[in-house]
Amino acid sequence: MKAHRTIRTALRALRRNPMRAFLTTLGIVIGVGAVIAMMEIGAGSSQAIQKGISSMGANVLLIVPGTASTGGVSYGTGSVTTLTPQDCEAILKYCPAVRNAAPVVRARTQVVYGNRNWVPNSMSGTTREFLEIRQWTRLAEGHVFTERDILNANRVCLLGQTVARELFQGRSAIGKEIRVKNVTFRVVGVLSSKGANMVGMDQDDILLAPWTTIKYRVTGSTLETSNQSAISSASSVNTLSNLYPGDQPSLYPERSEVQAANNPMPVRFTNIDQILATAKSSEAIPTAIQQITELLRRRHHLRPDEDNDFDVRDMTEMTKTLSATTTLMTNLLLAVATISLIVGGVGIMNIMLVSVTERTREIGLRMAVGARPQDILRQFLVEAVVLCLLGGAIGILVGRGSSTLVRLLLRWPTELSIGAITAAVVVSAGVGIIFGYYPAWKASRLDPIDALRYE
Amino acid sequence: MELIELNDICKTYHMGDIKVPVLKNVSLTVAHGEMVALMGASGSGKSTLMNILGCLDRPTSGKYRLDGEEVSQLTPVQRAMIRNRKIGFVFQNFNLLARTSALENVAMPLSYTAGHLSDREARRRAREMLCRVGLEDRLDHEPSQLSGGQQQRVAIARALVNRPPLLLADEPTGNLDSRTSVDVLRMFQQLNEEDGITIILVTHDANVAQHARRIIHIHDGAISNGVCPTGSEPRTGWATETADTGAHI
Numbered sequence: 273m274k275a276h277r278t279i280r281t282a283l284r285a286l287r288r289n290p291m292r293a294f295l296t297t298l299g300i301v302i303g304v305g306a307v308i309a310m311m312e313i314g315a316g317s318s319q320a321i322q323k324g325i326s327s328m329g330a331n332v333l334l335i336v337p338g339t340a341s342t343g344g345v346s347y348g349t350g351s352v353t354t355l356t357p358q359d360c361e362a363i364l365k366y367c368p369a370v371r372n373a374a375p376v377v378r379a380r381t382q383v384v385y386g387n388r389n390w391v392p393n394s395m396s397g398t399t400r401e402f403l404e405i406r407q408w409t410r411l412a413e414g415h416v417f418t419e420r421d422i423l424n425a426n427r428v429c430l431l432g433q434t435v436a437r438e439l440f441q442g443r444s445a446i447g448k449e450i451r452v453k454n455v456t457f458r459v460v461g462v463l464s465s466k467g468a469n470m471v472g473m474d475q476d477d478i479l480l481a482p483w484t485t486i487k488y489r490v491t492g493s494t495l496e497t498s499n500q501s502a503i504s505s506a507s508s509v510n511t512l513s514n515l516y517p518g519d520q521p522s523l524y525p526e527r528s529e530v531q532a533a534n535n536p537m538p539v540r541f542t543n544i545d546q547i548l549a550t551a552k553s554s555e556a557i558p559t560a561i562q563q564i565t566e567l568l569r570r571r572h573h574l575r576p577d578e579d580n581d582f583d584v585r586d587m588t589e590m591t592k593t594l595s596a597t598t599t600l601m602t603n604l605l606l607a608v609a610t611i612s613l614i615v616g617g618v619g620i621m622n623i624m625l626v627s628v629t630e631r632t633r634e635i636g637l638r639m640a641v642g643a644r645p646q647d648i649l650r651q652f653l654v655e656a657v658v659l660c661l662l663g664g665a666i667g668i669l670v671g672r673g674s675s676t677l678v679r680l681l682l683r684w685p686t687e688l689s690i691g692a693i694t695a696a697v698v699v700s701a702g703v704g705i706i707f708g709y710y711p712a713w714k715a716s717r718l719d720p721i722d723a724l725r726y727e
Numbered sequence: 728m729e730l731i732e733l734n735d736i737c738k739t740y741h742m743g744d745i746k747v748p749v750l751k752n753v754s755l756t757v758a759h760g761e762m763v764a765l766m767g768a769s770g771s772g773k774s775t776l777m778n779i780l781g782c783l784d785r786p787t788s789g790k791y792r793l794d795g796e797e798v799s800q801l802t803p804v805q806r807a808m809i810r811n812r813k814i815g816f817v818f819q820n821f822n823l824l825a826r827t828s829a830l831e832n833v834a835m836p837l838s839y840t841a842g843h844l845s846d847r848e849a850r851r852r853a854r855e856m857l858c859r860v861g862l863e864d865r866l867d868h869e870p871s872q873l874s875g876g877q878q879q880r881v882a883i884a885r886a887l888v889n890r891p892p893l894l895l896a897d898e899p900t901g902n903l904d905s906r907t908s909v910d911v912l913r914m915f916q917q918l919n920e921e922d923g924i925t926i927i928l929v930t931h932d933a934n935v936a937q938h939a940r941r942i943i944h945i946h947d948g949a950i951s952n953g954v955c956p957t958g959s960e961p962r963t964g965w966a967t968e969t970a971d972t973g974a975h976i
Contacts, residue, residue, distance in 0.1 A: 288826040
């Protein structure tokens with residue numbers, strides 16, 4: 273019997289009792305529909321959860337300068353100044369696994385407004401990308417400083433909730449001028465609240481400003497001196513018009529004679545304390561680290577035997593949580609999917625058994641006119657598979673439809689899952705074969721004489 | 728050339744430990760082109776004999792040559808292929824596929840034929856057969872839309888679509904009224920005379936048996952030489968000559 277004729281016979285047999293065929297396949301429709309809907313809603317939720325976790329900074333990479341040591345005494349991170357703003361731009365441009373990168377210049381000094389003062393835990397000069405990397409683009413009020421502010425080193429800043437509360441006592445901070453180490457800054461925006469981070473540090477205790485402003489107007493120094501800035505602030509004369517404080521940045525970092533001879537390189541005009549970057553996804557983190565390392569080694573003219581003069585750090589702990597969550601979600605969905613498809617398959621087997629009994633005479637007739645047992649087996653098997661595939665197809669539509677409804681009505685995130693659709697088709701055909709085999713085998717074992725006489 | 732040669736056919740059923748002999752040393756020959764009625768009361772073993780003749784069942788012992796081929800020891804698969812090529816079946820209750828057009832019903836056996844026919848060829852042959860039984864205007868009717876006689880004619884067309892040399896009819900008029908019965912029996916005679924198809928009618932009705940040219944009585948599992956109820960000469964055993972039994976109309 274040719275394949276297409278077998279399929280046609282199966283379709284014709286199903287058409288002879290469309291109501292029953294529909295009820296039979298309903299199990300598969302619901303099963304596959306549930307699987308697809310669950311997979312899509314689940315994938316969407318999983319995405320949302322991953323997004324949530326990565327907003328805590330799971331994909332964030334921190335690039336810090338290396339450490340200097342003389343005679344076995346190490347001076348710790350930031351004791352050499354090797355990172356430049358150009359490094360940051362190059363990372364954005366040449367590392368495809370990196371989504372975003374922002375330079376960070378840090379300072380720690382007193383902030384004064386009226387008769388109140390405060391020392392923010394973190395005072396960072398950066399770019400607008402910093403907020404995107406920290407997933408912090410939503411402001412409580414005001415707006416973010418602009419590219420032009422960065423180019424012109426304009427004295428504008430954003431305040432964290434804690435700083436704003438301490439300085440302004442609940443009044444609006446927008447447009448007010450505060451003094452940072454005797455430099456006046458206009459507050460252009462207040463960040464939304466982010467709370468404490470994983471180790472309990474208050475993330476809202478922050479002041480953000482263009483990195484150029486912090487670099488050239490506030491610190492004029494690297495990390496090693498920034499912690500003493502409070503002292504210098506206290507000792508210097510309080511002149512509001514002092515745009516450029518006495519501590520000018522050293523434009524030409526000191527290099528030894530030997531270094532200069534080895535690496536005749538253009539002088540770095542300025543340096544930054546850190547670069548904050550994000551990988552495209554948590555899977556891309558290792559690639560991103562590798563790309564950044566290669567790029568920076570090239571840019572810093574390091575010989576193959578030289579150690580890195582920088583350090584790339586990732587949030588291993590959070591990445592682990594992230595992948596564990598994803599695996600858990602996937603397994604959960606898989607379990608639900610398996611159960612519903614097994615239930616659907618048992619339904620198919622049930623009805624196929626009834627169908628074999630009901631069509632005993634037909635089987636006897638077909639055998640009498642020359643159908644071999646394998647022809648009967650194939651006919652019933654194909655019937656079951658066709659039924660399951662039809663059910664699967666309807667199920668895909670039902671699943672897609674309900675996940676779309678959920679997205680539109682409940683506004684849950686969903687995500688089209690091609691994998692789930694493929695799996696549903698394969699599994700429904702598989703269910704047809706597995707659960708259709710026994711009834712088909714039973715039909716093929718009938719004795720034509722008994723079958724013909726069956727009432 | 729004989730179409731059917733039965734030699735010492737025995738069939739014994741086992742009911743637990745008890746052996747029930749149903750056919751006892753039946754020997755029978757049917758030539759090509761004969762029309763034979765197989766008569767017997769219920770329980771006489773005529774159904775069993777018919778199952779063996781139709782290659783649906785295997786004899787416990789004995790030889791059965793059908794169209795020159797020994798078929799008594801074939802496997803079920805081989806017997807299925809013999810049934811498909813050599814034998815057409817007509818049943819008392821028609822056994823048509825419900826909600827399936829007459830044409831599809833007739834074409835059904837062709838889908839099990841080893842020599843693959845194209846769909847068009849299969850349909851052409853089915854249509855041809857339906858015309859042969861006079862149903863050219865009922866091709867797309869479903870069994871429920873046909874009368875009993877028409878349904879039986881569809882069944883006859885289905886039995887003949889593979890052009891078998893032998894047609895086995897098991898009580899073909901059992902579900903029909905007397906007028907349609909005569910029509911159907913005339914059709915058998917016509918097929919027998921015009922197309923040379925060998926026909927075996929299994930019946931318990933003497934009026935039906937009269938339409939055959941030879942009547943074989945079976946009694947208690949053996950072919951008996953009893954008196955023909957209609958008064959015509961019963962011709963049994965190896966008698967293969969065609970004789971006017973009075974059943975010819």
